[in-house]
Amino acid sequence: MSAVKSVQENPVEEFLRTDRLPHVWCSGCGIGTTVNCFARAVRKCGIPLEKLAVISGIGCTGRVAGYLKLDSIHVTHGRAIPFATGLKLANPELTVVVYSGDGDIAAIGGNHLINAARRNVDITVIMLNNFTYAMTGGQVTPTAPFESINTTAPYGAYEMPFNLPHLVASCGAVYVARWTAYHVVQLTKAMVEAMNKKGFSFIEVISPCPTIFLRRNRLGDSVAELKFYKEHSVIKHGADTREVGWDETRPDEIIVGKFVDIERPDYVEAMNTHLSKRLGDKYVWWGKK
Amino acid sequence: MAEIRYTTADPKGVLTGVHYMDGNHAACEGALAAGCRFAAGYPITPSTEVVERFSARIPLVGGVFIQMEDEIASSICLQGAVWGGLKAMTVTSGPGISLMQEHIGLAACLETPCVFVNVQRGGPSTGLPTLPGQADMQQCRWGSHGDYEVIALSPSTVQESFDFIIDAFNLAEIYRVPVFFMMDECVGHMTEKLIIPEADKIKVVERRYTTKPPGEYLPYKPDPDLVPEMVKVGDGYRFHVTGLTHDERGYPVINAQAQHEMCWRLVNKINQNAHKIWRYEEEEVEGADVVVLSYGISARVALKAIEMAKEKGIKVGRMRLIVVWPFPEPRVKEIAHKVKAIVVPELNIRGQIAREVERVVEGACKVVRVPHAGGTVHDPEQIFDAIMEAAR
Known part of the structure; x- marks a missing residue:
């Protein structure tokens, strides 16, 4: 056989730092799937690549910024949102995406999450939720379902987990969605919508962690987990976010969909409108008029 | 460069x-x-x-x-x-x-x-x-x-x-x-x-933005003064920077060699350029027996004490740090070899700058701390007493 066919080029290669491959993620991890969705969303969203920045915190998902061939900045644990806030305010023409995990965004970064939603800073937060601190070996998180086993909750978690879509919606986020790593088409579409949405947008992505969370909780491999997502997900666009909490390791229903899509002036617009009203011609308008 | x-x-x-x-x-x-x-x-x-x-x-x-x-x-x-x-x-x-x-x-x-x-x-x-x-x-x-x-x-x-x-x-x-x-x-x-x-x-x-085009630019390739040129988000460089130990490309590299190169440069870019950064004010240091070395509000309070000591016939000079870090080691060392004592009033107890002076002078002269826990400034008398003690 002479013709060993060369491997086809990765269709999203132009968005990846191929010189950094192989990546750090485990086989079966859902992060790569979501990055694939994100790269496709970047292609579709119509935003010039040079005006798009990705900021990550710390953890497995915190490594996403490092593999995307965009202006990408990898900061401290939990603080990607305030970094993104400063970046967006400095140059309102940029599209700024925060891509990080549940521990990073909801635990150590929780205060920044709620305040950015309240301010309606025009950034997109993609929070991958694998229910655990995977990079450090599987400690309990504020998203860990009741009774899930974690290294720092060896007898099972007993704290009530966050309902993050409800949290950010109640703080004023203008776009809130949840999908799983199974819903690649819907997730890609949501990413496009979120990046083009003016204001604070938030996507929770439920994603398998086969090495740590699934194994420790005897939930099978990633394929089993994706099947679980497939069989138990119920799409409820516009769902009452009070009803979308994920409390059990194996809920009967995984409620996914676009929960919130409303209009509200974003931070820079509110600042410009208010200050020009109060200061008149003396106010120096910030950003493009 | x-x-x-x-x-x-x-x-x-x-x-x-x-x-x-x-x-x-x-x-x-x-x-x-x-x-x-x-x-x-x-x-x-x-x-x-x-x-x-x-x-x-x-x-x-x-x-x-x-x-x-x-x-x-x-x-x-x-x-x-x-x-x-x-x-x-x-x-x-x-x-x-x-x-x-x-x-x-x-x-x-x-x-x-x-x-x-x-x-x-x-x-x-x-x-x-x-x-x-x-x-x-x-x-x-x-x-x-x-x-x-x-x-x-x-x-x-x-x-x-x-x-x-x-x-x-x-x-x-x-x-x-x-x-x-x-x-x-x-x-x-x-x-x-x-x-x-x-x-x-x-x-x-102005910020040291690069003039190199994307592709040629490396975020942490230093100029000869050990400082790299910068870019900003939105200029088309599609760069990556990280708080992890990194190489010149800005990519994480988790090993001892990358750590050695990055950390030594972060330290040396200040240490090797320190002579361009040091800044202090001196008065009547030449011929002085005692030099009062201080900074901030304490340097101002010390002026009164210096005046009082001079009235007693003590030869007192003063050195005021404007740039505190990097510390002007060679000059402090030089002064130490010419004077009996360096007096260091500051609003802390453990001599945060005094101990730096002690480290630098290596016993060449006495170093007299004038500690104060804060809450107010020194009473000039307290600094005066220290000067008189030092001049003895």
């Missing part, structure tokens, strides 16, 4: 004229004159007036002030603004600067040019919110984990709060480090005459 690009201040930010204001307000005006167009802050006594004024002034100049949810957020929000192309600062005091330490390390590691203003109060913990201290002087050098160097300046007057914060911004741009502006409650709240010059008399350093 990228030459240091000087320009003059943007007149929009410069309130030229003669004023009567306190050090905190003057620091704000200095920051605006230096081209600072972004501040993120969180209320904390005795520093808050800086951002209060900034929040009132910046809408008229063009820029952003944001009051963040805490000091941790402020200290990274400002770095986002810097990577977005602005000059930026945050302003705080003891408890706030303690919260900011992780991001001081991030600024050192990403080489984010930025300014941290610390209007020092008494500590530890909540301490003395409304009263002065100078007990954060070692913290600003060592506070974040790991190896890196910073620059710190300390003003003694309202005029210097304006003048030196401009230097702080300029040094941040030249060396791409977090620069500390170490005020204290007295200087911050003291009201005196301030002269703000015309904008074209104020020298401002």
Whole structure:
């Protein structure tokens, strides 16, 4: 056989730092799937690549910024949102995406999450939720379902987990969605919508962690987990976010969909409108008029 | 090597004229004159007036002030603004600067040019919110984990709060480090005459943006002065930077060699250029038996004590640190070989700068500490007694 066919080029290669491959993620991890969705969303969203920045915190998902061939900045644990806030305010023409995990965004970064939603800073937060601190070996998180086993909750978690879509919606986020790593088409579409949405947008992505969370909780491999997502997900666009909490390791229903899509002036617009009203011609308008 | 690009201040930010204001307000005006167009802050006594004024002034100049949810957020929000192309600062005091330490390390590691203003109060913990201290002087050098160097300046007057914060911004741009502006409650709240010059008399350093095209540019390839050129988000470089140990491409490399190269450069870019950064004021050091070495408000209080000692016939000179870090080692060593003693009054108990003097002089002369726990300034008598003791 002479013709060993060369491997086809990765269709999203132009968005990846191929010189950094192989990546750090485990086989079966859902992060790569979501990055694939994100790269496709970047292609579709119509935003010039040079005006798009990705900021990550710390953890497995915190490594996403490092593999995307965009202006990408990898900061401290939990603080990607305030970094993104400063970046967006400095140059309102940029599209700024925060891509990080549940521990990073909801635990150590929780205060920044709620305040950015309240301010309606025009950034997109993609929070991958694998229910655990995977990079450090599987400690309990504020998203860990009741009774899930974690290294720092060896007898099972007993704290009530966050309902993050409800949290950010109640703080004023203008776009809130949840999908799983199974819903690649819907997730890609949501990413496009979120990046083009003016204001604070938030996507929770439920994603398998086969090495740590699934194994420790005897939930099978990633394929089993994706099947679980497939069989138990119920799409409820516009769902009452009070009803979308994920409390059990194996809920009967995984409620996914676009929960919130409303209009509200974003931070820079509110600042410009208010200050020009109060200061008149003396106010120096910030950003493009 | 990228030459240091000087320009003059943007007149929009410069309130030229003669004023009567306190050090905190003057620091704000200095920051605006230096081209600072972004501040993120969180209320904390005795520093808050800086951002209060900034929040009132910046809408008229063009820029952003944001009051963040805490000091941790402020200290990274400002770095986002810097990577977005602005000059930026945050302003705080003891408890706030303690919260900011992780991001001081991030600024050192990403080489984010930025300014941290610390209007020092008494500590530890909540301490003395409304009263002065100078007990954060070692913290600003060592506070974040790991190896890196910073620059710190300390003003003694309202005029210097304006003048030196401009230097702080300029040094941040030249060396791409977090620069500390170490005020204290007295200087911050003291009201005196301030002269703000015309904008074209104020020298401002531009960011060292690269002229290399994307593809050729490497984020952490240093110039011969060990400082790399910068880019900002949105210019098409599609660059990556990380707080992980990284190589010249900005990519994480987790091994001892990368650590060696990165950390040595972060330290050496200040140490090898220290002679260009040192700045101090001297008076009557030649022929003196005793030199009083101090900084900030304590250097000013010491003037009275020096006068009293001179009246007693003691030959007293003085050295005032303007740049505290990097410490002017060779000059202090030189002085030590000429005098009987160096007297170091400061508003902390354990001799935060005195022990640096002791380390540097290596026993060549006596070093007399004049400790004070803070809450007020020294009684000049206390410094006078130390001078008399030293001269014996």
